Amino acid sequence: MVDGQVIGTVALKEKELDQFTGSPWLAGLFVVPQYRNAGVGAQLLRAAENKARALGLRKLYLYTPRSRRYYDTLGWRLQQEVDLASGSVAVMEKILVPHSLFQQPPQGRRG
Ligand SMILES: CC(C)(COP(=O)(O)OP(=O)(O)OC[C@H]1O[C@@H](n2cnc3c(N)ncnc32)[C@H](O)[C@@H]1OP(=O)(O)O)[C@@H](O)C(=O)NCCC(=O)NCCS
Numbered sequence: 025m026v027d028g029q030v031i032g033t034v035a036l037k038e039k040e041l042d043q044f045t046g047s048p049w050l051a052g053l054f055v056v057p058q059y060r061n062a063g064v065g066a067q068l069l070r071a072a073e074n075k076a077r078a079l080g081l082r083k084l085y086l087y088t089p090r091s092r093r094y095y096d097t098l099g100w101r102l103q104q105e106v107d108l109a110s111g112s113v114a115v116m117e118k119i120l121v122p123h124s125l126f127q128q129p130p131q132g133r134r135g
Contacts, residue, residue: 031059034068036076041087043106044115048076050086069098077120084120087113 025031032055040049050072055064076084085103088095092102092114100116 026059031056032064032068034072036072036079036084040085041106041108041113041115043108044085044087044104046083046085046103046115046117048081048084050076050084050118053086065094066098073118073120074123077122082120083117085115085117087115089113092116 033052034050034054035052037049037051038047040047040051050069053065053068055068073084086095086100087106089111095116100118103115103117105112106115
Protein backbone atom coordinates (compact mmCIF):
# COMPACT_ATOMS: atom_id res chain seq x y z
CA MET A 25 0.00 0.00 0.00
CA VAL A 26 1.13 3.59 -0.66
CA ASP A 27 -1.01 6.43 0.71
CA GLY A 28 -3.93 4.06 1.18
CA GLN A 29 -3.75 2.78 -2.40
CA VAL A 30 -2.93 -0.80 -3.37
CA ILE A 31 0.18 -0.79 -5.56
CA GLY A 32 0.78 -4.51 -5.74
CA THR A 33 -0.57 -7.95 -4.91
CA VAL A 34 0.66 -11.47 -4.29
CA ALA A 35 -1.08 -14.58 -2.98
CA LEU A 36 -0.47 -18.07 -1.63
CA LYS A 37 -2.94 -20.64 -2.99
CA GLU A 38 -3.51 -24.31 -2.35
CA LYS A 39 -4.61 -25.10 -5.90
CA GLU A 40 -3.81 -23.46 -9.21
CA LEU A 41 -3.24 -25.59 -12.35
CA ASP A 42 -5.41 -28.68 -12.93
CA GLN A 43 -2.64 -30.08 -15.17
CA PHE A 44 -0.04 -30.16 -12.36
CA THR A 45 -0.50 -31.86 -9.00
CA GLY A 46 2.10 -29.88 -6.99
CA SER A 47 0.95 -27.54 -4.17
CA PRO A 48 0.95 -24.92 -2.69
CA TRP A 49 1.33 -22.06 -5.15
CA LEU A 50 2.49 -18.49 -5.27
CA ALA A 51 0.09 -16.58 -7.53
CA GLY A 52 -1.27 -13.18 -8.51
CA LEU A 53 2.02 -11.25 -8.46
CA PHE A 54 1.16 -7.84 -9.88
CA VAL A 55 2.61 -4.34 -9.49
CA VAL A 56 0.77 -1.31 -10.90
CA PRO A 57 2.71 0.11 -13.87
CA GLN A 58 3.80 3.42 -12.25
CA TYR A 59 5.49 1.54 -9.38
CA ARG A 60 7.38 -1.02 -11.48
CA ASN A 61 11.17 -1.46 -11.62
CA ALA A 62 11.60 -0.22 -8.05
CA GLY A 63 11.90 -3.59 -6.32
CA VAL A 64 8.24 -3.85 -5.26
CA GLY A 65 7.72 -7.16 -7.09
CA ALA A 66 10.81 -8.69 -5.47
CA GLN A 67 9.66 -7.38 -2.06
CA LEU A 68 6.21 -8.93 -2.51
CA LEU A 69 7.80 -12.24 -3.50
CA ARG A 70 10.03 -12.20 -0.42
CA ALA A 71 7.06 -11.39 1.83
CA ALA A 72 5.01 -14.28 0.39
CA GLU A 73 7.97 -16.68 0.68
CA ASN A 74 8.49 -15.63 4.32
CA LYS A 75 4.79 -16.10 5.06
CA ALA A 76 5.01 -19.59 3.53
CA ARG A 77 8.07 -20.36 5.71
CA ALA A 78 6.17 -19.14 8.78
CA LEU A 79 3.36 -21.54 7.85
CA GLY A 80 5.91 -24.37 7.80
CA LEU A 81 5.90 -24.80 4.01
CA ARG A 82 9.13 -26.06 2.44
CA LYS A 83 8.41 -25.62 -1.30
CA LEU A 84 6.29 -23.35 -3.48
CA TYR A 85 5.25 -23.55 -7.14
CA LEU A 86 4.19 -20.86 -9.56
CA TYR A 87 3.35 -20.76 -13.22
CA THR A 88 4.06 -18.03 -15.69
CA PRO A 89 3.50 -17.63 -19.43
CA ARG A 90 6.11 -14.92 -20.03
CA SER A 91 8.08 -14.02 -16.90
CA ARG A 92 10.32 -17.06 -16.41
CA ARG A 93 13.47 -14.94 -16.62
CA TYR A 94 12.20 -12.62 -13.87
CA TYR A 95 11.67 -15.51 -11.46
CA ASP A 96 15.00 -17.11 -12.51
CA THR A 97 16.81 -14.07 -11.16
CA LEU A 98 14.95 -14.41 -7.84
CA GLY A 99 15.96 -18.00 -7.17
CA TRP A 100 13.10 -19.91 -8.81
CA ARG A 101 13.88 -22.93 -11.01
CA LEU A 102 11.99 -24.42 -13.96
CA GLN A 103 10.09 -27.55 -12.92
CA GLN A 104 8.38 -28.29 -16.24
CA GLU A 105 6.60 -26.75 -19.19
CA VAL A 106 2.83 -27.29 -19.27
CA ASP A 107 0.61 -26.83 -22.34
CA LEU A 108 -2.63 -25.00 -21.64
CA ALA A 109 -5.35 -24.08 -24.12
CA SER A 110 -3.96 -20.52 -24.03
CA GLY A 111 -0.38 -21.67 -24.77
CA SER A 112 2.64 -23.06 -22.97
CA VAL A 113 3.50 -21.95 -19.41
CA ALA A 114 6.54 -22.55 -17.25
CA VAL A 115 5.86 -24.20 -13.89
CA MET A 116 8.62 -23.10 -11.52
CA GLU A 117 9.52 -24.11 -7.98
CA LYS A 118 11.43 -22.70 -5.07
CA ILE A 119 12.75 -24.62 -2.06
CA LEU A 120 12.18 -22.54 1.07
CA VAL A 121 15.23 -22.97 3.26
CA PRO A 122 14.21 -22.11 6.84
CA HIS A 123 15.82 -18.83 7.92
CA SER A 124 17.00 -20.51 11.12
CA LEU A 125 19.53 -22.51 9.07
CA PHE A 126 21.34 -19.26 8.29
CA GLN A 127 21.58 -18.14 11.90
CA GLN A 128 24.78 -18.69 13.84
CA PRO A 129 24.47 -21.26 16.64
CA PRO A 130 24.87 -19.73 20.09
CA GLN A 131 28.54 -19.47 21.05
CA GLY A 132 29.16 -22.09 23.74
CA ARG A 133 32.13 -22.03 26.08
CA ARG A 134 34.94 -24.26 25.02
CA GLY A 135 36.28 -26.88 27.26
C1 LIG B 1 6.49 -8.83 -13.20
C2 LIG B 1 6.22 -7.68 -12.20
C3 LIG B 1 5.43 -8.24 -11.01
C4 LIG B 1 7.57 -7.13 -11.73
O1 LIG B 1 7.35 -6.16 -10.73
P1 LIG B 1 8.45 -5.00 -10.41
O2 LIG B 1 8.08 -4.38 -9.13
O3 LIG B 1 8.58 -4.12 -11.59
O4 LIG B 1 9.76 -5.91 -10.29
P2 LIG B 1 11.14 -5.55 -9.60
O5 LIG B 1 11.25 -4.09 -9.38
O6 LIG B 1 11.30 -6.48 -8.44
O7 LIG B 1 12.18 -6.03 -10.72
C5 LIG B 1 12.39 -5.25 -11.87
C6 LIG B 1 13.38 -5.97 -12.79
O8 LIG B 1 12.76 -7.14 -13.33
C7 LIG B 1 12.76 -7.05 -14.75
N1 LIG B 1 11.52 -7.67 -15.26
C8 LIG B 1 10.26 -7.26 -15.03
N2 LIG B 1 9.39 -8.07 -15.68
C9 LIG B 1 10.14 -9.01 -16.29
C10 LIG B 1 9.81 -10.12 -17.11
N3 LIG B 1 8.55 -10.43 -17.43
N4 LIG B 1 10.83 -10.88 -17.58
C11 LIG B 1 12.12 -10.59 -17.26
N5 LIG B 1 12.48 -9.54 -16.49
C12 LIG B 1 11.49 -8.75 -16.02
C13 LIG B 1 12.81 -5.57 -15.04
O9 LIG B 1 13.32 -5.35 -16.32
C14 LIG B 1 13.77 -5.08 -13.96
O10 LIG B 1 15.10 -5.42 -14.31
P3 LIG B 1 16.34 -4.56 -13.76
O11 LIG B 1 16.30 -4.63 -12.25
O12 LIG B 1 17.53 -5.26 -14.35
O13 LIG B 1 16.13 -3.18 -14.27
C15 LIG B 1 5.45 -6.51 -12.86
O14 LIG B 1 6.13 -6.12 -14.03
C16 LIG B 1 4.02 -6.85 -13.22
O15 LIG B 1 3.12 -6.70 -12.39
N6 LIG B 1 3.77 -7.30 -14.47
C17 LIG B 1 2.44 -7.66 -14.92
C18 LIG B 1 1.93 -8.92 -14.25
C19 LIG B 1 2.93 -10.05 -14.38
O16 LIG B 1 3.55 -10.22 -15.41
N7 LIG B 1 3.01 -10.85 -13.28
C20 LIG B 1 3.97 -11.94 -13.17
C21 LIG B 1 3.80 -12.97 -14.19
S1 LIG B 1 3.00 -14.41 -13.63
